[in-house]
Amino acid sequence: MKECVVIDGVRSANTRAHKDKGWFRNLRPDGLLIQVYKALFERNPKVRPEEVEAVFCGSANQAGMQNDIARLSWLAGGFPESVASNGINQQCPSGMSATEHAARAIMCGEGDIYIASGVEDMEKVPMGFAMDFPPKFMERYNLMDIPMGNTAEKVAELWNISREDAEQMAFWSHKKAAAARDAGKFSNEIVPIEGEKEDGTKFMVTNDQWIREDISLEQMAGMKTPFKENGVVSAAASSPLTAGAAALLLMSRGKADELGLDYHIKYAGGAMAGCDPTVMGVGPIYAARKLLKRAGLTVKDIGVWELNEAFGSQALACLRELEIARNAPFDNVNVWGGALALGHPLGESGCRIIVTLNNIMKTDFKDAKYGVAMLCGGFGNGNATLWQQVEK
Ligand SMILES: CC(C)(COP(=O)(O)OP(=O)(O)OC[C@H]1O[C@@H](n2cnc3c(N)ncnc32)[C@H](O)[C@@H]1OP(=O)(O)O)[C@@H](O)C(=O)NCCC(=O)NCCS
Numbered sequence: 001m002k003e004c005v006v007i008d009g010v011r012s013a014n015t016r017a018h019k020d021k022g023w024f025r026n027l028r029p030d031g032l033l034i035q036v037y038k039a040l041f042e043r044n045p046k047v048r049p050e051e052v053e054a055v056f057c058g059s060a061n062q063a064g065m066q067n068d069i070a071r072l073s074w075l076a077g078g079f080p081e082s083v084a085s086n087g088i089n090q091q092c093p094s095g096m097s098a099t100e101h102a103a104r105a106i107m108c109g110e111g112d113i114y115i116a117s118g119v120e121d122m123e124k125v126p127m128g129f130a131m132d133f134p135p136k137f138m139e140r141y142n143l144m145d146i147p148m149g150n151t152a153e154k155v156a157e158l159w160n161i162s163r164e165d166a167e168q169m170a171f172w173s174h175k176k177a178a179a180a181r182d183a184g185k186f187s188n189e190i191v192p193i194e195g196e197k198e199d200g201t202k203f204m205v206t207n208d209q210w211i212r213e214d215i216s217l218e219q220m221a222g223m224k225t226p227f228k229e230n231g232v233v234s235a236a237a238s239s240p241l242t243a244g245a246a247a248l249l250l251m252s253r254g255k256a257d258e259l260g261l262d263y264h265i266k267y268a269g270g271a272m273a274g275c276d277p278t279v280m281g282v283g284p285i286y287a288a289r290k291l292l293k294r295a296g297l298t299v300k301d302i303g304v305w306e307l308n309e310a311f312g313s314q315a316l317a318c319l320r321e322l323e324i325a326r327n328a329p330f331d332n333v334n335v336w337g338g339a340l341a342l343g344h345p346l347g348e349s350g351c352r353i354i355v356t357l358n359n360i361m362k363t364d365f366k367d368a369k370y371g372v373a374m375l376c377g378g379f380g381n382g383n384a385t386l387w388q389q390v391e392k
Pocket of ligand 1: 092148149212215216219220226234235236238239240241310311344376377378
């Protein structure tokens, strides 16, 4: 099999998905995606769009402005009609699934150059938009147990995650994200895109909008729990509604060498696992176990982890069950902050955490031989991907 290496990864800033307050409120999700695709080609002039074998794009709610967003954005961006585009929907893991599809195609020798991407604007296409559940699904499950926040409450109860611990995780997520932003860690991945401040002033958005400067454990402790009366999951311990796009340029190692392109990590495997949709947040436990077992590795072999923080409760349940960590702050998990602070534009996040992991393994964790990126998905899916430093 061929080797699949990461040539580059970019993303938009993650902004608030809000019709009055979101910095990208006047930009459509296809507009965001086109800008990250263009940035990939501008940064890598040796790669011509017509040489791309195919473009995979994940999006969790493929309706309205996100209906077949993979193909429509590619064409709307003026890219060659001869390059195929494939929309992927696996709820939140969509962007990771897109990456796995591209990596597998490269390894099988179907093509040498692929783009894997993800996009979501949770204001333009809200969660559950135009959803029509199969009647048999509704017979099998109580629909009240299916909304994401409700599953986060159930995970907190079953895995015994306290409100304090989940909020501590949110606190550190914001602290680490702010420190990473202030140290310029995201400058290699965020593509500046014009947005608008709340007062309408136009500006180039280069930072994630949700990172809170004023994060306080006392304030969080007093917040409402919208998903359950006297519950434990507040807005602070939930990933917020977000807009964003991310993309990776993946290539066979042979093609990268032929073009004289630099790379430092390769795809070393992926695993998907299903679980009970009413506790969908623990999906990464099962996916990571499969991934590590197949690779002949243990948790201790993984130098650095990116785990999407859909909710504090589910992320902590995964970290504890896998015996990666017990409580924030963590040494080698989400070291530049997680989705509680950076936001979680559903279908984008699985790709975004690989973009960030690529940069983390290039800089702060260059001695880590392996990194894992993993996330949970609505209706009971978990995905995990293994990335390995390339020996040259
Ligand atoms: C939790 C949730 C319902 C809250 O939504 P909302 O009521 O629209 O709330 P917002 O996120 O806009 O936040 C409400 C207010 O609380 C504030 N807030 C959020 N976190 C805060 C914190 N840590 N400290 C203080 N205030 C905070 C917000 O800034 C906002 O106030 P503002 O408008 O004055 O800025 C929503 O974020 C949600 O559904 N999240 C989960 C999304 C999801 O399911 N994703 C999929 C995961 S699998």
